[in-house]
Amino acid sequence: MNIVVNGNNTEIGEGSVITDVVHSIGLNTDRIAVELNKKIVRRTDWGSTTLSEGDKVEIVHFVGGGTV
Amino acid sequence: MDESLIIAGREFRSRLILGSGKYASFDLMVKALSIAETDMVTVAVRRVNLNDRSKESFLDHIDPKKYHILPNTAGCYTTDDAVRTAMLAREVLDNNWIKLEVIGDERTLFPDNQGLLEATRILVKEGFVVMPYFNDDLIVARRLIDAGAAAVMPLAAPIGSGLGIQNLTNLRILREQITEVPLIVDAGVGTASDAALAMELGVDGVLMNTGIAGANDPVAMAEAMKLGVRAGRLAHLAGRIPKKLYASASSPLTGAIE
Numbered sequence: 348m349n350i351v352v353n354g355n356n357t358e359i360g361e362g363s364v365i366t367d368v369v370h371s372i373g374l375n376t377d378r379i380a381v382e383l384n385k386k387i388v389r390r391t392d393w394g395s396t397t398l399s400e401g402d403k404v405e406i407v408h409f410v411g412g413g414t415v
Numbered sequence: 416m417d418e419s420l421i422i423a424g425r426e427f428r429s430r431l432i433l434g435s436g437k438y439a440s441f442d443l444m445v446k447a448l449s450i451a452e453t454d455m456v457t458v459a460v461r462r463v464n465l466n467d468r469s470k471e472s473f474l475d476h477i478d479p480k481k482y483h484i485l486p487n488t489a490g491c492y493t494t495d496d497a498v499r500t501a502m503l504a505r506e507v508l509d510n511n512w513i514k515l516e517v518i519g520d521e522r523t524l525f526p527d528n529q530g531l532l533e534a535t536r537i538l539v540k541e542g543f544v545v546m547p548y549f550n551d552d553l554i555v556a557r558r559l560i561d562a563g564a565a566a567v568m569p570l571a572a573p574i575g576s577g578l579g580i581q582n583l584t585n586l587r588i589l590r591e592q593i594t595e596v597p598l599i600v601d602a603g604v605g606t607a608s609d610a611a612l613a614m615e616l617g618v619d620g621v622l623m624n625t626g627i628a629g630a631n632d633p634v635a636m637a638e639a640m641k642l643g644v645r646a647g648r649l650a651h652l653a654g655r656i657p658k659k660l661y662a663s664a665s666s667p668l669t670g671a672i673e
Contacts, residue, residue: 353462372465378472379463380506387502405462407503410473411444412436412459412489412624 350402365393368404379408417648420620422597423512423544423565427454427483430614431644432599434487434624438633441476447627447637448482455483457514457622459490460504479508485546487514494530498537505543513538514568514622515547524574524602528555532562539563548601551585556593566596568622571613572603575625579609583616590617606636607643614647615655 350357352368359368365381365388381388382405388396398404419426432455438444448456456477477484486504491497494517501513517534519527526549538545544565549555551569559567569589572578580586581603590598600613601622610621621644630636 353465355465372463374463375472378474378507380460380503382499382503385499387506389506405503406465407460407507408463408472408474409458409484409486409504409507410436410461411438412434412457412461412487 348398348400350398350400350404352404353406359398363398365396365398365404368398369393369406372406374406374408379406381406417652420597422546425483427620428452429454429641429644430620430648431610431641432457432485432601432620432622433627433637434622435473435477436489436624437628441473443633444628445476447633448477450634451627451637451641453482453641455485457485457487457624459487460500460507474508483512484508484510485512485514486510488516488534490518491516492518492527492530494533494537497530497534501534501538501543502541511542512544513546515545525570526550528552531555532558535559535562535564546599551582551589553585553589553592556589560593560595564596566599566619567593568599568601570602571600571609572605574602575629576603577605577626577629578603579605580612580616583612586613586616586618604640607639610640610643611647611650614644615650617651620644 350359369376384403419428420430429452431451431453433451433453434457435444488497488500491500497517505511515534517527517530518524528549531547535545535547539562546566546568547559547564548568556567572581597619599620599622600618604610604623604626613621627633627636
């Protein structure tokens with residue numbers, strides 16, 4: 348099924364949870380934060396949050412920046 | 416001796432807060448932060464690049480044990496975006512401090528004070544330590560403080576403009592009138608004398624990014640800014656002489672040969 352991750356259409360398997368998406372991208376999990384449909388998903392809930400068709404996921408991290 | 420800068424009950428020896436953006440390399444950034452002897456560094460919150468599989472994280476270069484990381488809401492033009500960004504920032508490092516920016520205009524990057532006030536109220540209620548960037552409006556400052564801001568941060572000039580202190584009078588008024596929370600000049604500092612001038616006015620700290628990162632030699636400028644902030648602070652504490660229109664001789668008036 349299709350979801351949107353950081354603005355990009357992404358195909359994932361049925362029943363995937365957030366942890367699956369994070370792992371498939373290969374990210375260092377303790378340096379990122381995740382939002383699902385504009386709501387924060389706490390790290391402890393990644394494994395139990397199942398994704399649905401059309402879900403919008405934002406995965407962010409810190410970058411250099413004191414200004415825009 | 417000067418006491419520490421205290422924000423939300425936390426002590427900082429340095430009165431210089433630095434941004435981490437626009438450096439030509441991580442190496443330069445690390446050296447500049449180090450020589451500046453800052454205690455607090457702002458970072459932005461951005462999408463992870465899904466195509467970049469490298470495990471190198473920006474946080475590999477800024478040690479959270481050495482520096483207090485202050486996430487910001489740079490690039491947010493609405494209350495909603497700023498609040499969402501702050502929530503995400505808190506998730507990354509379990510850190511409830513936020514440098515709050517709600518921008519109202521692309522060219523000037525001046526703050527949208529209305530959105531800023533709203534976001535401050537929401538985030539304070541959520542338990543954040545909120546440090547808002549605003550202009551130099553005393554009334555807005557008072558409203559931000561009433562809303563629970565932990566400090567107020569007026570700009571000296573547009574972000575990244577390097578124009579230096581453009582609003583001396585308003586900053587002086589703010590300094591006299593704002594006593595409940597630290598007053599930190601944020602934005603527009605271009606060189607060491609700008610930083611020194613801000614501190615001579617008696618503000619509690621200075622936040623800058625471009626002034627250092629954009630200099631020809633950022634590491635040298637970082638040192639200059641550190642010294643500028645210290646010099647300004649010492650001069651302020653020392654109590655300067657008054658300004659007089661006419662001369663006032665330094666040597667005795669009597670006993671000169673004739």
